[in-house]
Amino acid sequence: MNDWPDDGGHGRGPANPQPEGPRRMSHVQRPQVPQQPPRYDQGYNPSFTQAQGTGYDSGYNTGQVYGGAQGGGGNRGGIPPQYTPRNPGGSGTGPAPDWRKRIKVGSIVLVVGVLAWGIGTYAWASSQMRNEVDLSKVIERPSEGDCTTYLIVGSDSREGMSAEEKKKLHTGSAEGKRTDSMMILAACSSGNTMVSLPRDSWVTIPNFVGSESGKAFPARGGAKLNAAYAMDGPELLVRTVEYNTGLRIDHYAEIGFAGFANIVDALGGVELNIEKGFKDKKSGADFQAGTQTLNGEQALAFVRTRYAFAESDLARTKNQQKFLSALANQAATPGTILNPFALYPTLGAGLDTLIVDKDMSLYDLGKMFFAMKGISGGDGRSMNMPIAGAAPQGSLKWDMPKVKQLVEQIRNDEKVTVESNR
Numbered sequence: 001m002n003d004w005p006d007d008g009g010h011g012r013g014p015a016n017p018q019p020e021g022p023r024r025m026s027h028v029q030r031p032q033v034p035q036q037p038p039r040y041d042q043g044y045n046p047s048f049t050q051a052q053g054t055g056y057d058s059g060y061n062t063g064q065v066y067g068g069a070q071g072g073g074g075n076r077g078g079i080p081p082q083y084t085p086r087n088p089g090g091s092g093t094g095p096a097p098d099w100r101k102r103i104k105v106g107s108i109v110l111v112v113g114v115l116a117w118g119i120g121t122y123a124w125a126s127s128q129m130r131n132e133v134d135l136s137k138v139i140e141r142p143s144e145g146d147c148t149t150y151l152i153v154g155s156d157s158r159e160g161m162s163a164e165e166k167k168k169l170h171t172g173s174a175e176g177k178r179t180d181s182m183m184i185l186a187a188c189s190s191g192n193t194m195v196s197l198p199r200d201s202w203v204t205i206p207n208f209v210g211s212e213s214g215k216a217f218p219a220r221g222g223a224k225l226n227a228a229y230a231m232d233g234p235e236l237l238v239r240t241v242e243y244n245t246g247l248r249i250d251h252y253a254e255i256g257f258a259g260f261a262n263i264v265d266a267l268g269g270v271e272l273n274i275e276k277g278f279k280d281k282k283s284g285a286d287f288q289a290g291t292q293t294l295n296g297e298q299a300l301a302f303v304r305t306r307y308a309f310a311e312s313d314l315a316r317t318k319n320q321q322k323f324l325s326a327l328a329n330q331a332a333t334p335g336t337i338l339n340p341f342a343l344y345p346t347l348g349a350g351l352d353t354l355i356v357d358k359d360m361s362l363y364d365l366g367k368m369f370f371a372m373k374g375i376s377g378g379d380g381r382s383m384n385m386p387i388a389g390a391a392p393q394g395s396l397k398w399d400m401p402k403v404k405q406l407v408e409q410i411r412n413d414e415k416v417t418v419e420s421n422r
Contacts, residue, residue, distance in 0.1 A: 128351035129365070131358045133234045133252045137211050140239075142248040145411035147188035149247060150368050151238060153229075153254040154181035154303070154320070168297060179226045179237065180304060181320045184247070186410045187371035192380030193416045194325075194372065195406070196317035197241070199226040201398060202391035206243040211235040224395050234355070244398075247407045251364055252357040259353025260303075261296030264327065266349035267336070269293040272302070272326050280308040299323060313396070314422050317384055325376035332366075332373045383420040 156178050182197040205220035205228050212232075220231070228240040238249050255263075264270055270293065277289045285301040285308065294302060303323050309315035330336070336343055356365065374380055386402035399421070406418040 128347065129360070129362065130352070130355045131360060132355050133238075133254075133357040134211065135235070135238060135249070135252065135357050135359065137209060137235050138239045138242070139209055140206075140243075142242055142246050144248055144250075146413035147186045147410055148250050148364075148367070149410070150185040150187070150251045150253060150371075151241060151249045152183050152185055152324075152368075153179055153234070153237070153252070154260065155229075155254055155256050156180045179229045181317065182225065182237075182241075183317070183321065183324075184241070184245075184249070185368060185371055187367060188410065188413045190413050190415045192371045192374045193410060194321055194375055194380070194382040196321055196382075196384045197225060198313045198317055198384065198387075198396050199224065200313050200395045201225040201385065202393075202395040203228075203240055203244045203398075205231070205236070205240050208232065208236050208239050222392065224393065234357075245403060245407050247410060251360045251368070252355075253360070253365070253368065254355040256353050257300060259349070261300050262349035262353070263296075263331075263346060264294065264299040265296040266345040267327075267330055269295050270299060270323070270327050270330055272323060274302075278305065278308040280305040282307060294323075299327075311422070314384055314387070318382075321382040325372055325382065328369045328372035329376045332369045381416060383418075384422050386418065386420050387422045 179199055182199060184195045184197065186193045186195070201224065202222060203225050205223050207217060207219045209216050210232055211234075217232075225237075225240065229237040234252055234254060238252060241247075242249055271291065272294055273291045274287050274289055277287050279286045280301070283301045283304040284297070285305045287298075287302065303316070303320045305319070306312045306316040331346060336346060354365075371380075375382055386399035386406065388397045388399040391397040402418050402420075406416065408414075409416050409418065
């Protein structure tokens with residue numbers, strides 16, 4: 001690399017006393033170092049130093065500005081490795097949460113939970129029902145119609161009531177049980193109809209087979225309707241209603257005094273508009289006119305009162321229809337059905353005292369309540385059985401031509417146009 005002439009010595013000039021002119025030096029080109037692209041690490045790697053050989057080098061001891069690539073070569077002008085810990089101190093950027101997946105999983109868990117709750121509630125409530133009435137024992141039944149029909153009975157059963165409760169509810173202490181109210185509910189696509197059957201209705205008690213003995217009995221002739229229940233219970237009552245109307249009864253539901261009052265109390269009372277105030281010492285009724293909330297004791301007095309009215313039993317049946325519709329309207333609401341704190345007390349209060357036929361399911365019972373609710377909402381009508389006049393023993397005679405027309409409309413799922421005169 002030394003292009004100076006050799007003068008044979010060291011530190012001396014040339015032999016020529018005149019200085020030489022300027023001499024051009026050959027250009028020496030410096031080799032180019034390839035430019036290294038900047039490197040960006042994607043998070044902290046605990047084995048980074050081992051993976052890179054020498055790792056990060058500040059260049060302080062070697063004269064380099066920054067450490068180079070593998071082998072310690074110079075990476076002059078390069079960018080030092082960037083250390084970005086994945087989650088230093090519990091913070092930092094990780095993978096973004098998959099909210100779609102979370103929402104999907106949460107929805108599935110919610111649906112499964114609701115289904116489990118619903119199935120559990122249905123199973124528990126079904127186990128509480130008393131499917132005791134065997135309608136297969138009823139003989140000579142009419143043909144089935146297009147509507148679903150229920151015979152709803154309120155009995156004066158005092159089963160399970162203490163002496164104090166009997167006194168409080170003004171039920172008396174009579175043994176056994178009798179029908180205190182009876183009505184046919186027809187759930188039809190053309191509109192629901194509730195027809196009250198006065199317990200003093202004069203009917204024919206036909207031949208029947210004993211529900212307990214299985215023995216055949218001849219017809220008993222004319223009697224008040226509630227006598228059929230007293231003779232052989234629900235089965236003979238259904239047989240008598242079917243025989244005198246020609247309408248097949250699909251389901252039977254009966255509730256006693258205590259069960260009725262308990263259901264009302266479990267709902268927190270039932271709101272009702274009483275158009276005209278009345279009192280009755282026998283039932284314990286004492287009502288002022290106007291809208292009010294009735295508790296169980298007051299509700300039972302309201303539906304049992306008849307001596308305070310000139311129409312007696314006919315006026316009572318109208319009050320019974322009015323109250324049952326209001327009760328169903330309040331019970332068959334999302335606020336009761338979807339709220340376990342309201343649903344379980346209501347079901348528990350009524351199901352253990354509710355007697356139904358062997359084929360009636362909880363679903364059928366629910367349909368019955370919603371049919372009653374529909375009537376109070378204007379989807380149908382309520383009426384008394386058409387009455388023609390008086391009959392023996394202070395009873396009431398049905399208007400049979402109107403009864404036949406009414407039954408024909410219900411059987412064929414036609415809109416009921418028959419009017420009751422009472």
